[in-house]
Amino acid sequence: MFRCMLVRSSSSAKQSLMRRNLSSGSVPERKVAILGAAGGIGQPLALLMKLNPLVSSLSLYDIANTPGVAADVGHINTRSEVVGYMGDDNLAKALEGADLVIIPAGVPRKPGMTRDDLFNINAGIVKNLCSAIAKYCPHALVNMISNPVNSTVPIAAEIFKKAGMYDEKKLFGVTTLDVVRAKTFYAGKANVPVAEVNVPVIGGHAGVTILPLFSQATPQANLSGDVLTALTKRTQDGGTEVVEAKAGKGSATLSMAYAGALFADACLKGLNGVPDVVECSYVQSTITELPFFASKVRLGKNGVEEVLDLGPLSDFEKEGLEALKPELKSSIEKGVKFANQ
Ligand SMILES: NC(=O)C1=CN([C@@H]2O[C@H](COP(=O)(O)OP(=O)(O)OC[C@H]3O[C@@H](n4cnc5c(N)ncnc54)[C@H](O)[C@@H]3O)[C@@H](O)[C@H]2O)C=CC1
Ligand SMILES: O=C([O-])CC(=O)C(=O)O
Secondary structure (H helix, E strand, C coil): CHHHHHHHCCCHHHHHHHHHHHHHCCCCCCEEEEECCCCCCHHHHHHHHHCCCCCCEEEEEECCCHHHHHHHHHCCCCCCEEEEEECHHHHHHHHCCCCEEEECCCCCCCCCCCHHHHHHHHHHHHHHHHHHHHHHCCCCEEEECCCCHHHHHHHHHHHHHHCCCCCHHHEEECCHHHHHHHHHHHHHHHCCCHHHCECCEEECCCHHHEEECHHHCECCCCCCHHHHHHHHHHHHCHHHHHHHHHCCCCCCCHHHHHHHHHHHHHHHHHHCCCCCEEEEEEEECCCCCCCEEEEEEEEECCEEEEECCCCCCCHHHHHHHHHHHHHHHHHHHHHHHHHHC
16 A cells, blocks of 8 residues: 555656665665676675675676576575576676676686786677677676776776766776785784774786785784885785686685675665765776776765875885886776777
């Protein structure tokens, strides 16, 4: 009875909002698509997004193996409906109506490779997927995980510009794993509870372009210069540490799925109007002279609400910032050039 009265007296937009609220206890409906969902990151990420109560529809796309992943994850008794889509012909359906698209599609590193060595294969994959996003869900937020992130995000921006739908507020390079690592390593050295630790990580997502700001870490700890240098290096080399430990069987997948799920959750909270959601991400930026830069970002109903200042840097961090700029600049230019050739 209550439901009928509400529906009859409202505009169609309001009606659909109310239907959503009625059916899901005031949590809006949100479709999340994962592209590369059958991969090393994609599978645990699909699991974690299935556990997220903010998701109502989970769309799992890959060029292979998605029916099995979708059937498996789909048996979990949580809110979202799960559908698996396989192959190019089904990409449109996977994307239609998506609020958030997460992209862990592409090849991972083997020992001895840099992230840039993945460019030749992954740039083309990202280009094709972003062309489809432009066509089928142009208003979605995009979380780019595929490496080299320093170049794949500029590629996505250029593809979106060409399609005439680029909104810089909606494109994110996922650098959350750098923050996750910095927190873990710092907590170990500072001997503080890891759950209380916060460390911003700025710059980009490869080697020296990853710059953790331990001078801003909380809870504060009085660590020596040598320890801070070692912590910085370990954070910058965190990906390589995993690649070497996996000895040819890929790169970080489980910690990345955790980090990707954390960042996606922050994006969904922002979309839903939760105030003061702040995470580090590699976004279009004017806080340095580089057109893309990772820093703290406030998330809101339209994606990036504000790119936050870097705050005070130690002399060591100021040097690190200057040192990372040439590599980051050239990775950005490489991506832009590729997308426009
Ligand atoms: N941003 C970050 O912090 C991190 C990024 N990565 C990157 O994530 C990417 C994926 O890594 P993994 O999951 O370990 O690799 P994986 O090889 O296990 O999985 C990749 C998946 O992408 C799929 N794929 C390939 N081409 C596709 C296309 N055109 N459309 C849809 N799916 C496609 C494959 O079928 C496969 O299932 C790599 O580029 C890796 O370097 C990995 C860890 C951290
Ligand atoms: O190191 C890699 O190739 C994967 C990655 O980006 C990370 O683990 O941070």
